[in-house]
Amino acid sequence: MLYGVFSDVHSNLEALEAVLAYFDDIGVEGYLFCGDLVGYGPDPVACVERVRALKNLTAIVGNHDLAVLGRLELDWFNQYARAAVLWTQMQLDASCRGFLEGLTARLETKQFTLAHGTPRNPPEEYLLSAGQFRDNVAHVRVWPLFVGHSHMPLMFRFSDAERRQVDAQFLEEREEVLPRESDGRFAPAALNAGSVGQPRDQDRRAACALYDSDKGTFRVLRLPYDVAAVQAKIRAAGLPEYLALRLDYGQ
Numbered sequence: 001m002l003y004g005v006f007s008d009v010h011s012n013l014e015a016l017e018a019v020l021a022y023f024d025d026i027g028v029e030g031y032l033f034c035g036d037l038v039g040y041g042p043d044p045v046a047c048v049e050r051v052r053a054l055k056n057l058t059a060i061v062g063n064h065d066l067a068v069l070g071r072l073e074l075d076w077f078n079q080y081a082r083a084a085v086l087w088t089q090m091q092l093d094a095s096c097r098g099f100l101e102g103l104t105a106r107l108e109t110k111q112f113t114l115a116h117g118t119p120r121n122p123p124e125e126y127l128l129s130a131g132q133f134r135d136n137v138a139h140v141r142v143w144p145l146f147v148g149h150s151h152m153p154l155m156f157r158f159s160d161a162e163r164r165q166v167d168a169q170f171l172e173e174r175e176e177v178l179p180r181e182s183d184g185r186f187a188p189a190a191l192n193a194g195s196v197g198q199p200r201d202q203d204r205r206a207a208c209a210l211y212d213s214d215k216g217t218f219r220v221l222r223l224p225y226d227v228a229a230v231q232a233k234i235r236a237a238g239l240p241e242y243l244a245l246r247l248d249y250g251q
C-alpha cells in the first residue's frame with residue numbers, strides 16, 4: 001500500500017495544498033500524519049478541515065495541538081510559539097477542537113507505529129540522536145516508526161545485525177529501503193518526513209514522504225509553494241513577524 005506521510009503542517013495551508021496535490025497526483029492510498037496540524041501559521045481551521053476530510057487517514061496530535069487544546073503547559077514554548085498557540089485557540093471552533101481532541105500523540109497499528117516526538121515521550125522529546133533511537137527501541141512493538149516534531153527529514157536504524165551501531169541519516173530526495181528481519185518483518189527504523197509547514201533544515205520547500213509498505217521503501221520529497229502568500233497572511237493576522245521571516249530561510 002502506498003501512503004503519503006506528512007507532519008508538522010502548522011496551519012500552513014499553501015504548503016499543505018502543495019503536498020496533498022502531489023499525493024493526489026501520485027495516487028496514494030492512505031495518509032499518515034505525525035502531528036502538529038496547528039500552531040505558528042495563519043490557517044488553522046482550513047488545515048484541520050482539509051486533513052480531517054482525507055480518506056484512510058491515520059493521524060496523531062503534536063505538542064502544539066495539545067497546547068491549543070489546553071493539555072500542555074505553555075511554559076514549554078518560546079514567546080513566538082506561545083503567541084501563536086493563544087491566537088489559534090481563538091480561531092478554532094468546537095468542531096475543529098473535537099477532531100484534535102479525538103487524537104492521541106502516539107498510535108500503534110498492526111502495520112506501524114506513529115509518535116509525534118518519540119515513543120517514550122510522544123509530545124515532548126525530539127528524536128535527534130543515535131542514543132535516543134537506541135533508548136526508544138524498547139518502547140516500540142511494531143516497526144516502522146514514523147515521527148515528526150524536529151521538522152527535519154531523518155532516518156535512524158541499526159547498521160549491523162547485532163544492533164551495536166546506529167545509522168542516523170539526514171534524508172535527501174531519494175528512495176530508502178527499510179531494513180527487515182530474517183522473517184520478513186520490518187526491523188527497527190524511525191522515519192521523519194520533515195515538516196510541511198515550517199521546515200528547519202535551511203530548505204524552505206515543504207517536506208513530505210511516500211511510504212510503500214509492500215516494497216518497504218520510504219522517499220522524502222520537497223515541494224515549492226507560495227511562501228509570500230503565507231507570510232502576508234501571518235502579518236495580516238497579527239502573528240509575530242519572526243514566524244513569517246523564518247519561512248524564507250527554512251528555519
Ligand SMILES: [Fe+2]
Binds near residue numbers: 062150
Ligand atoms: Fe512541530
